[in-house]
Amino acid sequence: DVKVTQSSRYLVKRTGEKVFLECVQDMDHENMFWYRQDPGLGLRLIYFSYDVKMKEKGDIPEGYSVSREKKERFSLILESASTNQTSMYLCASTWGGPTYEQYFGPGTRLTVT
Amino acid sequence: QQQVKQSPQSLIVQKGGISIINCAYENTAFDYFPWYQQFPGKGPALLIAIRPDVSEKKEGRFTISFNKSAKQFSLHIMDSQPGDSATYFCAAWKTSYDKVIFGPGTSLSVIP
Numbered sequence: 001d002v003k004v005t006q007s008s009r010y011l012v013k014r015t016g017e018k019v020f021l022e023c024v025q026d027m028d029h030e031n032m033f034w035y036r037q038d039p040g041l042g043l044r045l046i047y048f049s050y051d052v053k054m055k056e057k058g059d060i061p062e063g064y065s066v067s068r069e070k071k072e073r074f075s076l077i078l079e080s081a082s083t084n085q086t087s088m089y090l091c092a093s094t095w096g097g098p099t100y101e102q103y104f105g106p107g108t109r110l111t112v113t
Numbered sequence: 114q115q116q117v118k119q120s121p122q123s124l125i126v127q128k129g130g131i132s133i134i135n136c137a138y139e140n141t142a143f144d145y146f147p148w149y150q151q152f153p154g155k156g157p158a159l160l161i162a163i164r165p166d167v168s169e170k171k172e173g174r175f176t177i178s179f180n181k182s183a184k185q186f187s188l189h190i191m192d193s194q195p196g197d198s199a200t201y202f203c204a205a206w207k208t209s210y211d212k213v214i215f216g217p218g219t220s221l222s223v224i225p
Binding site for chain 2: 004035040041042043044045048058090092100101102104105106107
């Protein structure tokens with residue numbers, strides 16, 4: 001069964017802290033994505049990765065960085081958390097082939113106080 | 114040009130009724146149009162998808178209607194059930210670039 005897991009379901013951090021969100025997929029997928037989900041705005045792409053050590057900026061990369069050292073693992077890093085980064089963060093992966101189906105993790109609800 | 118518009122923002126439908134959610138896009142480079150269903154506490158899951166060379170696709174009670182010239186597509190849920198209550202996202206995908214743009218979502222409530 002296809003699985004994308006995220007390291008935490010809920011996280012509370014203070015302004016200025018460095019925050020790591022981790023995502024692991026067990027499907028040998030090439031592509032991995034980080035989105036944030038906010039009411040009324042849908043899912044917005046932060047970063048994506050086509051391969052190990054490869055990364056591309058999405059639509060809202062400011063304030064975030066990513067790391068992909070292994071194929072199955074994609075980390076999102078908030079260098080200095082701010083209150084406007086309070087959101088639901090979703091990780092997804094795709095094989096990149098003809099099905100184009102994105103498999104999503106359950107999400108991490110991050111609150112920055 | 115990258116935006117995907119979705120309406121309505123929320124929808125209440127009686128059990129057994131038809132739920133209709135509409136989306137519109139601007140960029141003609143999009144070539145794959147999926148719909149995702151998201152239940153509270155879960156990540157979105159692919160529900161049904163269509164390519165622009167087809168005007169309609171049906172899977173069970175779910176149908177996508179696609180109007181290429183109008184750059185619009187819609188999801189129809191026939192015989193809506195309380196278990197269909199969820200948030201629905203349309204999306205547009207440029208498969209050559211493997212980048213998806215999501216609509217803002219529609220919260221559907223199906224009442225008994």
